[in-house]
Amino acid sequence: MSKLRVAVLGAKGRIGSEAVRAVEAADDLELVAALGRGDGLEALTEAGAQVVVELTTPDSVMDNLDFCVRHGIHAVVGTTGWTEDRLARLRGWLDAAPATGVLIAPNFSIGAVLTMKFAQLAAPYFESVEVVELHHPKKVDAPSGTATRTAQLIAAARAKAGTAPAPDATTTALDGARGADVDGVPVHAVRLRGLLAHQEVLLGAEGETLTVRHDSLHHSSFMPGILLGVRRVVTTPGLTFGLEHFLDLD
Numbered sequence: 001m002s003k004l005r006v007a008v009l010g011a012k013g014r015i016g017s018e019a020v021r022a023v024e025a026a027d028d029l030e031l032v033a034a035l036g037r038g039d040g041l042e043a044l045t046e047a048g049a050q051v052v053v054e055l056t057t058p059d060s061v062m063d064n065l066d067f068c069v070r071h072g073i074h075a076v077v078g079t080t081g082w083t084e085d086r087l088a089r090l091r092g093w094l095d096a097a098p099a100t101g102v103l104i105a106p107n108f109s110i111g112a113v114l115t116m117k118f119a120q121l122a123a124p125y126f127e128s129v130e131v132v133e134l135h136h137p138k139k140v141d142a143p144s145g146t147a148t149r150t151a152q153l154i155a156a157a158r159a160k161a162g163t164a165p166a167p168d169a170t171t172t173a174l175d176g177a178r179g180a181d182v183d184g185v186p187v188h189a190v191r192l193r194g195l196l197a198h199q200e201v202l203l204g205a206e207g208e209t210l211t212v213r214h215d216s217l218h219h220s221s222f223m224p225g226i227l228l229g230v231r232r233v234v235t236t237p238g239l240t241f242g243l244e245h246f247l248d249l250d
């Protein structure tokens with residue numbers, strides 16, 4: 001069987017360099033291009049890439065995906081910065097390329113995906129819920145894509161269950177003291193030397209608390225999810241948001 005032809009964008013970055021090694025090590029995949037900032041995207045078509053792994057920056061990802069979708073190249077995207085407006089633009093491009101698949105995964109690690117699932121499950125049963133994400137100090141965006149998605153899923157689960165807003169008597173606060181408000185869920189971002197990617201979902205009810213915590217200790221934690229995404233996206237046209245859709249979690 002012929003190998004799937006894979007390219008990595010952001011190949012010199014922290015996660016991109018790990019992804020290059022993971023693709024090279026996979027028997028069923030062939031790394032046909034490894035591009036950094038400034039490299040021309042024509043290299044993707046010249047190399048016959050079938051799938052691009054997009055691990056760049058929020059300011060680069062849209063142009064890269066525009067090129068990929070226009071050329072019928074499937075994409076597995078880990079880059080953050082997704083807004084409703086950006087998703088709508090991407091859906092528009094995909095409407096014009098109905099055979100092409102794009103997976104956007106706020107987090108490729110199985111533990112992080114499960115954290116989101118557990119948080120969603122628990123959220124309606126507790127009066128209070130807040131998210132704390134902790135990352136390395138070179139991270140450019142806050143809050144993290146994972147924390148934003150987690151908070152959105154929590155908010156949707158509480159809205160569906162008719163859960164009351166969390167109690168909070170704060171009437172005066174320094175800017176940022178109560179975190180960012182993501183759909184009504186406070187999200188706090190910590191940047192600390194020594195950390196990689198970590199998240200806690202704190203839930204509280206009368207007389208009890210529940211903490212769901214996940215730690216990515218090395219970029220290798222993201223590789224099984226990236227490889228799964230590459231193998232599945234080629235047979236999944238359209239936009240898939242979240243790696244959970246490629247896992248049998250239910």
Ligand SMILES: NC(=O)C1=CN([C@@H]2O[C@H](COP(=O)(O)OP(=O)(O)OC[C@H]3O[C@@H](n4cnc5c(N)ncnc54)[C@H](OP(=O)(O)O)[C@@H]3O)[C@@H](O)[C@H]2O)C=CC1
Nearest residue numbers: 010012013014015036037056060078079080105106107108
């Ligand atoms: N979904 C997930 O599981 C994970 C997602 N991420 C996300 O992935 C992204 C990258 O993270 P990280 O590796 O830590 O960041 P880095 O800054 O280490 O890597 C990004 C790389 O992309 C390069 N780059 C920027 N623009 C382009 C472009 N147009 N074409 C090709 N390469 C480009 C950068 O080059 P230069 O340095 O010259 O700007 C840099 O080498 C972030 O959005 C991060 O949040 C990270 C880990 C896991």
Ligand SMILES: O=C(O)C1=N[C@H](C(=O)O)C[C@H](O)C1
Nearest residue numbers: 080106107139144145146197
């Ligand atoms: O920048 C990172 O490092 C990470 N980014 C993603 C995010 O913003 O959620 C995934 C993971 O947290 C690592």
